[in-house]
Every structure is written in C-alpha cells, then in structure tokens.
Amino acid sequence: MTLSPAPYAGGVTEAAPFSSAELEHIRAQFPILRRDLHGHPLVYLDSAATAQKPSRVIEAEATFYWEANAAVHRGAHTLAGEATELYEDARGTVARFLAVNDDEVIFTSNATEGLNLIAYAIGNASLGRGGAAAAPYALREGDEIVVTELEHHANLIPWQELAARTGATLRYIPVDDSGAIDVDAATGVIGARTRILAVSHVSNVTGAHSPLETLVPLARAAGALVVLDACQSAPHLPLRPRELDVDVAVFSGHKLYGPTGIGVLYGRAELLNALPPFLTGGSMITTVTMEGAEYLPAPQRFEPGTPRIAQAIGLAEAIRFVDELGFDRIAATEHQLGARLLAGLAELPGIRVLGAGIDAPRVALASVVVDGVHAHDAGQVLDNVGIAARVGHHCAQPLHRRLGATASLRISAGVHTTADEIDQAVAAIAGVRHFFGLTGENA
C-alpha cells in the first residue's frame, strides 16, 4: 500500500513531518500521556472530541488565577487593567491566527454557542430588532436556509429552530452513498431563495474536507450569508475566513489544545455591527434607561456579562503552541498518519470506513463500522488495551442514518499521535471481530 498522494490539510505541503525526536518533545508537553489505562500506556485517539492540553496551556490558565485575576472592562484598579490587557491580547492572538481584525473576534463558551449566537441574532433581526441596519438580514417565509446532510447537530438544530421561528425553509445538500457531499446536487439546492448557507469545513465523522470551492461561490451568487463550522479544521489546517470568503466561522477552543468553556465566532465587521445582540446584559451597552438600551459595537455587543477570561488566555496559549509547531508540519505529519490509518483499515476484513475513498482529502480521522459488532462493543475492546476512541453517532444522526449505521467507532489523531499508536489502533480493530466470535470475510 503506497501513501496517498492526494492533497491533504488544505493542500500538498512541502514541509517535513515531525522527526521522532521532535514528536517525543511534543509528547512530553502533554502530561496526560504519562497515564496508564488498564495496565497499558494511554493511546489517545479521540482528539476530534476534545484535544488533550499541553502543560503550558494549563499553566497559562492557572497563572492568570494566581497572579492577575480580576474582572475585565470594568473597574480602574491595576489588576483590572492587567486582566483586561491579557484578555484583549488573547483576542488579538486569535485575530492574527485567523488573519482578521480584533473586533471581528467574539469569544463564546463553545462553538455551539457561536452557531446559536448567529442564528439568534438573525432571528432577532427577523423580528425587527436592530432596525434598518439589521433589516437586510431578516428572514421571512419563502427564504431558505441551506445546510448539508453531514452536519454536526450543532450546525443543524439552530437552523431548524431559526427556520421554525421565522417561517423560512430549511433545505439540505445530500451526501452520496459514501458519505461525501453531493456537489452536483448542491446546484439544485442553493438558489435565488437561499439566504444562509451553513456548512462544516471538515466533517467530524468522515474527516473529509467540504467542497467549499464549489459551495461558497454558489452561495455568493445567490447573495447568501455563509456560516462555516470550523471545529474540525481549526486544529489541522490554517483557517483563513477571508480567503475562504465566509461571513462567519466558529470553532471551539478545547479541540485546539485549549481549555473547555471557550469558543470563537469570527464575523465580518459590517455583519456583526448590523445585527442585534443575542444574549443581553452588562458590558455590552452604551446607555441604559428603564425603557431600553443602546449597544456597543462588536465584539462587546456579543459578549454580555463577565467573559471567559482565563479560558481565553488559555486558548491564546494553545494557539501559540500550534503556531510554533507550524501548521505545515502538523499537516505533513497528520497526512502520513491519516494515510497510514486508512491503508491499515483498508486491509481489514469486515471493516467499513465511512466517507469517500482513501484518496479524498481528509484529516487524520476515520470512522469505522465493524460488521456484526456494535460500535460500543468495538470501542470497549480498544479501551481494554488503553486506546481511547470515540463510539456513537458523533452528534451526526442524519449522516449515520443515511449511511445505514446507527453508530461508528472513530479514530482521530492529534499533534502527539505517533505512527505506532495508529498501528496499535488498527491492530486492535482487527481483533474486534475475533473477540466477538466473528471471523473470515463474510462471517
């Protein structure tokens, strides 16, 4: 089996994969990797659910509490000033990471909140809130919101609800039998009535890159807003919302080696400053009377209340961590791991990998269905030898239903993953059917 020559992680990279010495150095920065599970060293292959945290991220969050904790954007004492500066520095770090302006970066509690934020802001515009500035974004009966059939529930349900609240119609671009977005069908779904296209950058089930190069121009031609769920791409490929020509992009911090409780919403400045707020309260206003309030521009407009200060600081440290590793080198390493994983799985009888063929661009992730064995049982066999992998529908029930599976077993790599760990996972999966008394090709 030769390694796939297909473009990987945003394009063929010239960079060298991490050497084994470099990988050892990276691994040493993740304290949890020293743990044993059931007498085996932990093999963590569930980074797509949540990434492990390097010490420096944990320390950055703790150091803030030890040395600089104070409420931000209020109070005049020295600590408050220092905390505010650290928090806004974190925003700046995210902005440079995305190559956007600072005031286009909203901190949320997670990606799900980011998607709800934009859906609710548009919903509020549809109720007439936000006045003339927001009116162009208002939805009404006859308008269409378009998603794809492979979306994570977080990029599906907020749009179902928005459609229900506004009278708009939710449509979806189907996937083909392999689980790849059906690009040909997209032209029949995205059209003059489309007002919003909400699509993931990388599927959390198949690991495939979405065909944004086709979908985004279709949405643009229709004059629709484009909302990108970048949760599964942000840890693996450079995320450049402007180059991708999307209006909104969301991702979660915890999948990017950062803390839980922090997410990011990027929005084009004109859009954010035109939309009415989602959550309301303190820290987001200019003037408040007993009758009403006037709102600050973004980002404050969308960050009411005391924000996630320590988490934002931890996320900024995580971004510096991946930035120092370099996305070109991360991509080169993960390309090899992904190809190795898929090649290994392709050799196994009774194993079906969800998604398009081995050559389709994807991150180092694969979801498998083991013939005759429920994913929960398969995952247990891996857990028994210290391998942490995800089992279930991965919050993508419609995609699993479409592919005739109730659940799957997902292997996903991170920057600390080694080729040996991938081999261990493949070997463990190879043993699953044997353990449950199923052998041979057609058992």
Add this chain to the structure above:
Amino acid sequence: MSGLEQLYQQIIMDHSKSPHGYGLTEGDVTSHQRNPVCGDEVTLALRWSADGTRVEEVAWEGSGCSISQASASLFATLAAEDADAGNAWTPDDLQAFIDEFREALRSRGQIPLDEERFGDAAALSGVSKFVARVKCAMLAWVAAEDLLTRRAAEA
C-alpha cells in the same frame, strides 16, 4: 479473567447473538427506551396474567450493543423462569428486581447480583465496573419500570 472477559461473559455473548423473549405483537403495551449517546434501543412489554396481578412474560425488540441486547434477553429469561416455577412476579416483585439490579449495576463492582435470585442475569454484574456501559445494561429494566409507573398511574 481480564476486565474485558468479565464484561463479555459467554452467557452475555450467547444472549446477544440468540436473544430470548424477542418479538412484540399488536396490542402489547410497550415502553421505548433509548440511549441517545450510542443509539441503543429497547422496546419492551410486560404481559400480565388474566387477572392482571402477575407478569407472565417479558417481550421486547431492540437494536444496539451486545450489553443492552443481552440484558433485555436475560431479563426476559429471568421472568420466564420465575413464571414457569410458579413464581410469576407481582408488580412489587418486579420493582424489587429492578431496584436490586440498579443498585448492583451502580455499585462499581462492589455489590454483585445474587445468583440465586437473578440466575444467568447475574452475569451482568461485571458491567458495574464499566461506568459508561451501565446505561446500556439498564435499558430494558428502565423500560419495565416505566411500564410499572404508567400502570400504577392508570390504576
């Protein structure tokens, strides 16, 4: 026995492959339970004696992991064995079984199921060390409890 073999004892493997009590019929009053995490599903019916005081049969259908399916099968087997021995369950008997089962399964391996009372279903004791799987094993039993609660509310 390794941890994995404690969980997947031969009895459990056998019941998941050849389930007992499988098959619902028109008119069964059922409770549908699902584990949203992994999609395990069990739909279960209690078939009562003509006077409505005893459980003569537990019938079910479902899909999912071997633990959830074997547990439903073992539960149906236990009900059938007790009924055949002339000890068909009253609602209180059934509730007592459910309570004991839940207590054992939530005990993290501290409280084994009584083999005298639970028969082959006692093989499910091993599940209690696997916290993530307790919900799978409980599915059928929760369905039975739901039916008991609804029955009591209607009485």
